[in-house]
Amino acid sequence: MSAPLLQVESLAVRLQTAQGERAVVDDLSFAIDAGETLALVGESGSGKSQTALALMGLSARGARLGGRMLFDGEDLLSASAERRRQLRGPAMAMVFQDPMSSLNPYLSVGLQLAEVLETHRGATRGQALAEAECALDAVGLSAPRTRLAQYPHELSGGMRQRVMIAMAMLARPRLLIADEPTTALDPTVQRQILRLLERLRREQRMALLFITHDLGLVAEHCERVLVMYAGQVVESGATAQLLRRPRHPYTAALLNARPGAGTRPGTPLAALPGQPPDPRQMPPGCRFEPRCALRQADCRDPGLLWQSDAQGSRGWRCRHPLASRG
Numbered sequence: 001m002s003a004p005l006l007q008v009e010s011l012a013v014r015l016q017t018a019q020g021e022r023a024v025v026d027d028l029s030f031a032i033d034a035g036e037t038l039a040l041v042g043e044s045g046s047g048k049s050q051t052a053l054a055l056m057g058l059s060a061r062g063a064r065l066g067g068r069m070l071f072d073g074e075d076l077l078s079a080s081a082e083r084r085r086q087l088r089g090p091a092m093a094m095v096f097q098d099p100m101s102s103l104n105p106y107l108s109v110g111l112q113l114a115e116v117l118e119t120h121r122g123a124t125r126g127q128a129l130a131e132a133e134c135a136l137d138a139v140g141l142s143a144p145r146t147r148l149a150q151y152p153h154e155l156s157g158g159m160r161q162r163v164m165i166a167m168a169m170l171a172r173p174r175l176l177i178a179d180e181p182t183t184a185l186d187p188t189v190q191r192q193i194l195r196l197l198e199r200l201r202r203e204q205r206m207a208l209l210f211i212t213h214d215l216g217l218v219a220e221h222c223e224r225v226l227v228m229y230a231g232q233v234v235e236s237g238a239t240a241q242l243l244r245r246p247r248h249p250y251t252a253a254l255l256n257a258r259p260g261a262g263t264r265p266g267t268p269l270a271a272l273p274g275q276p277p278d279p280r281q282m283p284p285g286c287r288f289e290p291r292c293a294l295r296q297a298d299c300r301d302p303g304l305l306w307q308s309d310a311q312g313s314r315g316w317r318c319r320h321p322l323a324s325r326g
C-alpha cells in the first residue's frame with residue numbers, strides 16, 4: 001500500500017494564553033489518502049480549527065507543536081517558514097468558516113484571485129484574470145466577469161464562500177481543509193457548496209478534510225469520520241458504521257442529541273448537557289467522564305490507554321456497554 005498523502009502522529013498544540021500555556025490538541029493521530037474525504041466532528045472548542053491551523057502552519061504566535069505531520073512524506077514540523085509558505089496553496093489550502101476574515105476588504109475579488117495565480121503559477125495579470133473568471137464560473141457564481149470587479153462586502157455570504165473556494169482551488173491543492181465552510185449558509189447553498197467540493201475532489205483527486213458540526217453532511221459526503229473531544233480523538237471509523245454503531249459514549253451522545261432521528265444535512269450537533277472540561281484541569285482519565293451517563297469509577301484512571309479496536313475507537317479500559325459492544 002502506498003503511504004497516505006497526510007499522516008499525523010500524536011500531534012500536540014499548546015497555545016500561550018494570559019493564564020499560561022494551554023494544551024488545545026493532544027495526541028491526535030490520523031491519515032488521509034489522496035482523493036479521500038475525512039470528516040472531523042466535535043463540539044465547539046474541541047480543537048478542530050487548531051488542528052487545521054497547525055496543518056497549515058498558521059498556529060498563533062508562541063504556539064508549541066509536538067508530534068509529527070508528514071505531507072507526502074515531508075516532515076512539516078521541521079520545515080522552514082519559507083517552505084511552509086510554499087506548501088500553502090499548491091500542497092494544501094484552507095477554506096475558513098468566515099470568508100470575510102480571510103478576504104481582503106480593500107481589494108477586488110478579481111485581484112485577490114489573480115494574485116494566487118501570479119504567485120503560484122507565474123501567470124501574467126491578464127491570464128490570471130481570465131482564469132479567475134473561469135474559476136468563479138466553475139464554483140457556480142453568476143455573472144463572473146462582474147464579480148471580478150466587485151469587493152467582498154458587495155457579495156452575499158454564500159457568494160463569498162464560493163469566492164474562497166475558487167481561490168483555494170486555483171492553486172490546485174492536493175489537500176483542501178474546509179473548516180465549517182457552510183455553517184453560516186442556508187441548507188440549499190450548503191448542498192451546492194458540498195457538491196462543488198465533491199466534484200473538485202473527484203476531478204483533481206484532491207483530498208478533503210471536512211470540519212463540520214453537521215452529521216447529516218458527514219453521512220452524505222465523507223467516507224471516514226474522526227470524532228474529537230477536548231483536544232483528543234475519541235473515536236474514528238468508516239462513516240456508515242460509526243453513525244450506525246457508535247463505540248464511544250461521546251459519539252453516541254452526539255448522535256442521540258440530534259433533533260429527530262435522521263442524519264439529514266442541516267441537522268447540527270445539538271448541545272449536550274454540561275460543559276467540556278477546562279483545559280487547565282483536564283480529567284485524568286477519559287476526558288468525557290464528568291459528563292458521561294455511563295461512567296464508572298475506573299474511567300478516572302490516568303493509566304487508561306488508547307485501545308484501538310477495528311473501528312479505531314478510543315476504547316478506554318472501562319467496560320462501557322457501548323465500548324465493548326461487538
Ligand SMILES: Nc1ncnc2c1ncn2[C@@H]1O[C@H](COP(=O)(O)OP(=O)(O)O)[C@@H](O)[C@H]1O
Pocket residue numbers: 015016017022024042043044045046047048049050051060279
Ligand atoms: N488564540 C487562542 N488562544 C488561546 N486559546 C485558544 C485560541 N484559539 C482557540 N483557543 C482555545 O482552543 C480550544 C480549541 O479551539 P478550536 O480549535 O477553535 O475549537 P473548534 O474549532 O473545535 O471549535 C478552545 O478551548 C479554545 O478556547
Ligand SMILES: [Mg+2]
Pocket residue numbers: 048049050179
Ligand atoms: Mg472551529
